[in-house]
Amino acid sequence: MTMAVVSELACVGALLALGALAVALARFAAASRLIYGLSFLVTSVACVVAVLALAAPASEIVLPLGLPWMGAHFRVDALTAFFLAVVNFGGAAASFYAIGYGAHEEEPARVLPFYPAFIAGMNLVVLAGDAFAFLLSWEFMSLTSWALVMSHHKDAENRRAGYVYLLMASFGTLCLLLAFGLLAGADGGYVFAQMHAHQLSATLAALVLGLALLGAGSKAGLFPLHVWLPMAHPAAPSHVSALMSGVMTKVAVYAFIRIVFDLVGFPDWWWSVVVLVLGGVTAVMGVLYALMQCDLKRLLAYSTVENIGIIFIGLGLALAFRANHMDGAAALALTGALLHVLNHAVFKSLLFFGAGAVLNATGLKDIEKLGGLIHRMRITSTAFLVGAVAISALPPFNGFVSEWLTFQAVLLSPQIPQWGLKLMVPTAGTMLALAAALAGACFVRGFGVSFLGRARSAAAAEAQEVDRFSLAAMTGLALLCLLLGILPAFAIDGLAPVVQGLVHAQMPRQLGVAWWTVVPIASSRSSYNGLLVFLFIAFSASMAVVFIHQLASRIVRRGPAWDCGTPSASTATQYTAGSFAQPIRRVFGSVVFRAREAVTMPAPGDGRPAVLNVSMTDLPWDVIYDPIRDAVNAATGWLNRLQFMTIRRYLTLVFMTLILLLLVLAIW
Amino acid sequence: MVNLAGYLVQAGEMALVLALAPAVTGLTRKLKARLLRKKGPPLLQPYLNLIRLMRKDAVLADNASWLFRTAPYAIFAATWVAAALVPTFATGLMFSWSADLIAIIALLGSARFFLALAGLDIGTSFGGIGSSREMMIASLAEPAMIMIVFTLALIAGSTQLSTIAEVMLGGAVNLRVSLALAAVALILVAIAENGRIPIDNPATHLELTMVHEAMVLEYSGRHLAMIEFASSLKLLLYISLIACVFVPWGLAPMGSDLTAYAIGAGSYILKLCAGAALLAVFETMIAKMRVFRVPNFLGAALMLGLLGTLLLFVSGAL
Amino acid sequence: MHGFAFDIAHLLAGSLVLVSLLLLYQDRMSALLNVFALHAVLLALSVGWQAHIQDAPHLYVTAAIALIFKAIIIPGGLRRIVKKLGIHREIETVVGIGLTMLAGIALVALAMVVMLRATAGADPLAREDLAFALSIVLLGLLMMVSRRNAVSQVVGFMSLENGLVLAATGAKGMPLVVEISVAFSVLIAFIVIGIFLFRIRERFDTVDIGALDQVGGERG
């Protein structure tokens, strides 16, 4: 029964070999297609294997690697299989996209070797069955992605992004290292099975939770550890951004689930409060930041932060229920979270592919310079639109389903006895709703400003549709967004073994219900059928079209835009992304970003344009990171004097140390 | 047999909302005009407008995209489907299980999403201003609405609108503080969502104050008709929603006889008239507020909704 | 006999400590070198006495080295350097002489406390010797860190080393003592007349290590 784990490891091996091959082949023009093509094949196989392994019993093998006295454990259980499926699905989509997209890479030698290695690293993290293998793979994943972030290294911004990223990644790894140290105990039981059996005191378990939140949260992008994410994700080539945002953050979610739901043992109820607060704040802050961005890829990266918050809200709910032995409800919340993991992987990849296509076609990431792309990039814009609707949690697409499940879980929470949770759960529900609504605004802005309207620059006006592979990848993902949205029952049933393994309960089987309706608890309570909603909408819309076109008018005349009678040929008169965000910036920004607007209005008759300056502060940087940096700076500056002392002073140091130690002896 | 009746009721429901929606809009306008001592347009003027618009040629801006042309139909369809899922004269609709209250709200959200995109499509400043404000309003109204849903769902133990209505109808629910809070919040949200005074003035074309009208400025002909129709439907939807939750009396339960359905339909029309009248009175009495005061208005709704939910969480009895 | 031998050794070792303190007290270069010569002579006497009472003739070699090398050659060489380089006659101190003396006395006390506690079980000769030796070592170090001139620092180092030799010879029957003392003398020779000091002279007009350091490390 070790087929699954062996074949997954074989795929990992193949990916690593591809990486090595890429080093050798990078200088050939055809290498890009070859490597991405093969990566696509391998990840597809791995994805299929993982899906098949979902319902299979757990399998484990021990390789004579890693820590010598225990070897490297690799195992595939339901949770692993699910995340493997997500990772490899994302990998396959990105690889397919990159078959076309990768051809535009200026220095393929900086991308090709690391790309398959990065996917292999993510696979290994999920496969790892002991702390050493896990952390090794975890950091390997960070390193390879760091190398990919640094592939466009001549831009100083990217170098800074890579640095901040690697530093935060190391911080996270060290936190996880400490967490595993606690879980393993003094005897060094680093294998997950040993940790699972090892009972921790309440304090230590809470410490593990905190460390897991710091460690996994820094990789996933939990507020306020998210700062690296919007820097690093956009810096990488777009297909890598898609992987980092869509998949790597999920690997971090996996780490959190693995530690908190599996290894650490039974949770305390207040853990969920912490997770819910973090999740809620992350979701709202993430989307508010996203709303303020003008760089399309940065916007998407911040939106990833938001979605991680949503996932953590789901996980927090699951923890709350589990701590109160409400396993059915925990299963519902966990299913919602996991489904959102899958959904986000799909639509975030799609959106980054779209952003990559735009970047390719126009060379621009700044949405203030885009516009009108819907005319010249029809397929890309349609696919991006689907992704935008899906990520805004609107029916009938997939994002809605997972958020709906989470809402349903919130509604089950009045039975929870603890006061803290009674207050926190509805608040988290509000945060979730707020985040969803703001996400809608964010993507109206993102899509509307970049794809609709008139081109704001020559590059945007002359954009060309991208290659077939990219288009096929985007179209495929867009269809999947729809399919997951209208037929979520398949995904929910697929998740059942995963959830069963973690909270010892699962949602009722959905595929047996008529029309594949999603019924989380009972049909009298709540149900949702994306398929019917979709069919209804399609039906009514086509009815309306047919009706009007047959019975009324079907004539279309073209003319200049009316614009209240004062149309302007200048594309600068369009609403910009900055002005679009202004109302929301005024509502939320004055508190959250300390946003201030300063208008410089020239005197009447003065021909100069009026200027509006907006200043915003980035809270985590101001409150946490800059002070830390300043403290390190001050400490290094102060200590650095030690480099320039005279020998006599150095001798004094030695002498003082000696005296100190002798005094210790004298007193001891 | 029951099945067939169910389909018939569902179809009737869909047809009914379609048929009544312009009338509600017309009634409101008429009443408002009367309250201002004006004569006002005829009650059926919205129907005539719609027919007129549908017959006219659609004039599209030169750079209008396919999205601009398809959005009206999508908006109309999403709103219609949402409206058709709200029990109007009978509960236990055939397809009510396909979407609960949360989904209905999300469907309206989809409609709004496309409307806002359409506002940006031509690339004029008015479209943008409308979209921007609309999304700002929505970003507060939607969470408030979700909170109201929470309150209702917690009282009724379900998010299915039919079930909620049945529970409310059953009389098991006493007057509750949280319910009252939810009712107030729902009315506030309804006003905001339908672009009524004091949030937006549906009758104005004064550039700086308009929200909804700014987004649809470039629309003409049948496309405009669809959008007008959709907004009428939305108004109807919200009145129906308030009616079926807070004044559910007269709703025909599932599988009742024709008399019950007739009573249901009759009471429904009465409720609509009352709703339209109240709206007209309210709008006449109040002045439109500045756009940047809207967040306070909606924030109040959000807080009321949250308060209602929290009260329920903290004490099941309130 | 034992008592007498012990007294002599004690006396010599004690005088060494005293001379170490005297070294700290000096504020003129020539006086410093003279006192150091005295230090070395006392060491030679002490080592010779140890050779006598331990009946270890090889220690006479060490005593001879101490006498010839440290009491005569090195002070002489240093005097030449001082004269040739025109080094200030005054010794620049970091803190005042008084304070340094106080610190020196505290160090002696510390050495006593540490050693007498430590060697409660050892035989008294070794025990006293060790305590004195530690004092001398610490005083030598103190001298190195409280003087700015290279020459006085070298003198401090050499007095430190005298303490080591005292300790080594006090340790009855310790092998390799001679070898170690020779090795140390080589070290000192390196320091005093070795290429470094020479080169430093060649490139900088002073052997003040402080001036040497000005070039230093990474600037700019």
Added chain:
Amino acid sequence: MMVLATHLAAHALDLVLLVPLLFGFGLALLPSYRVSAALNVLASFLALIGSLLLLVARPKAGEYLQVDDLNIVFIVLNTFVAFTTSIFSATYIAHELETGRLTPAYLRFYHAMFQIMMFGMNLALVANNIGLMWVAVELATLTTVVMVGIYRTPEALEAAWKYFILGSVGIAMALFGTILVYMAARPVIGQGLESMAWTTLIQHVADFDPGLLNVAFVFLLLGYGTKVGLAPLHAWLPDAHAEGPTPISAVLSGLLLNVALYAVLRFKMLLNANPHTIPAGPLMVTMGLISLIFAALMLYRRRDIKRLFGYSSIEHMGIIAFAFGMGGPLANFAGLLHMTMHSLTKSAIFFSVGHVAQVKGTQKIADIKGLSVTHPALGWALAIGVIAIAGLPPFGIFMSEFLIVTSTFARDPLLAVPLVIGLLLGVGALMLRLSGLVFGEPTGRTDPVQASYIPLFAHFALVLIAGIYLPGPLVLWFQHVAHLLG
């Protein structure tokens, strides 16, 4: 068979000790630097063979020399890195002649000193006598002092002078400690060599006077700790690394620090075996942590690439001292592994830094940019080295840091916090420099690389393999030694 084995074993020690000594004197006489470079490699190779022979056939411990489970680790590591360094040096040093930094006479001197230094270090490792060990360490120190100053620039002389003075004081303190150990041993074991031999000391140490041992250990820790480069005794180390020839920097970091550490460990074992002494562990842990955090902070403001890695050596010596101070089989194993990995990695880094300094003609970090553009192989090699030394996987240092941190945290969580902070600070500084060195728009000269890449990549390969897979026998061996260390 036995006879052959003993025979071999006798010669093995000869190879390790006599070969460097003889070649050292021989090389001083040879005029041609090419021949002497080759002979240097040959001598190092022979010493390596000798140390490998010692693995299989170990001679009995004698009065002066011994090979046991502990020092054999150090000997093998020492001779191996010396061998690869000699290869690197052979291809590297010619360039120094071309640029005129060295004259042929100095080169002759250099090769001779290289072997004498190896002799000193090997002797210190195999010495069974604390006095002999002291002499050997002093010899090694003096030779490296000379090597550091060999360029005779003001900076080099200053570095050498600083090294010399601080080293001498360290030597003096170590000698005092050594004498005290003898004093402690004499009443129990009696006069003579026996009282200075490791083999007898360790057997009887439980009966020694604990007070004397305490004082002795303080002096030994500070004396040899100066050589290890533990803060605040470290001052000589960065400058010596920065100003000497690069192969010497590699040897300093990779070997000399280990030799001094070996001495400290030996004395720590003595102290551990006596139940009444102060615990040596906490002292080492404290100094280790101070060194780690101090060096990590010092890394940020470095402007000279070799000095940067000098400080990194202090950091790692701090980690190793911390690990050995923690004690216990896991931490000791980790300490040994870390020491081995650090030697291999750091010497490899110095190899690559040597290349960098030659192709760029400068050691200033600010003047070195975008190496991965101009010299892809070199740039990535440096990146790999920095990543490995920063403790990131899949390299060996990650494994040892993993063991150190997890085992510490389980035993004493509060100690792990400064440890982790120090590690993170170190990573931050190294990565900051790395992104400047390897990435960005290249500036300055772009001469081709002349010296050999083989030692560099050989080290990296070993470190990489060790990070993923440690062979069973090696693990057993290390575990045994870790057990010995207590």
